[in-house]
Amino acid sequence: MSAKSILVLHGPNLNLLGMREPELYGNTTLTSINQNLIEAAKQADVTIETFQSNSEADLVSTIQSIATKKVDFVIINPAAFTHTSVAMRDALSAVKVPFIEVHLSNVFAREAFRHHSYFTDIAVGIISGLGAQGYTLALEFAVKYVKQSTK
Numbered sequence: 603m604s605a606k607s608i609l610v611l612h613g614p615n616l617n618l619l620g621m622r623e624p625e626l627y628g629n630t631t632l633t634s635i636n637q638n639l640i641e642a643a644k645q646a647d648v649t650i651e652t653f654q655s656n657s658e659a660d661l662v663s664t665i666q667s668i669a670t671k672k673v674d675f676v677i678i679n680p681a682a683f684t685h686t687s688v689a690m691r692d693a694l695s696a697v698k699v700p701f702i703e704v705h706l707s708n709v710f711a712r713e714a715f716r717h718h719s720y721f722t723d724i725a726v727g728i729i730s731g732l733g734a735q736g737y738t739l740a741l742e743f744a745v746k747y748v749k750q751s752t753k
């Protein structure tokens with residue numbers, strides 16, 4: 603059996619983590635979040651790729667590319683596109699990949715416009731408000747999920 607593969611997608615402005623509103627998003631940089639995930643994936647013997655973009659089109663194209671390459675699970679923080687992007691939701695539905703939605707902040711404790719997500723109802727689950735640790739926990743779940751899956 604070939605190694606299971608996990609794709610981590612980061613939406614707009616997450617490249618600014620570390621300097622961007624640390625009281626909301628913490629001090630950990632995206633590079634550090636990705637490095638931790640890559641290290642944890644190595645330990646768990648799964649393949650991992652990470653991708654950040656500020657462009658909705660690039661994120662849609664990357665999700666579409668899952669149709670032609672092996673990706674068993676997605677961890678996604680759609681950032682501001684959480685609350686706006688029917689296009690990213692449709693792409694995830696089209697490629698039928700199981701995914702977890704992650705948010706560093708607790709979106710439900712913030713402005714009303716952040717309470718609605720175009721992703722949550724089609725996600726396996728959501729982690730919101732646990733900071734950078736949310737990604738580690740999502741990966742832990744994803745590893746168990748892909749190892750149990752018969753696909």
Ligand code: DQA
Pocket residue numbers: 614615616679680681682683684704705706707708709716
């Ligand atoms: C976010 C929450 C979103 O509402 C916001 O637009 C972001 C980051 C989070 O990780 O808490 O950019 O997804």
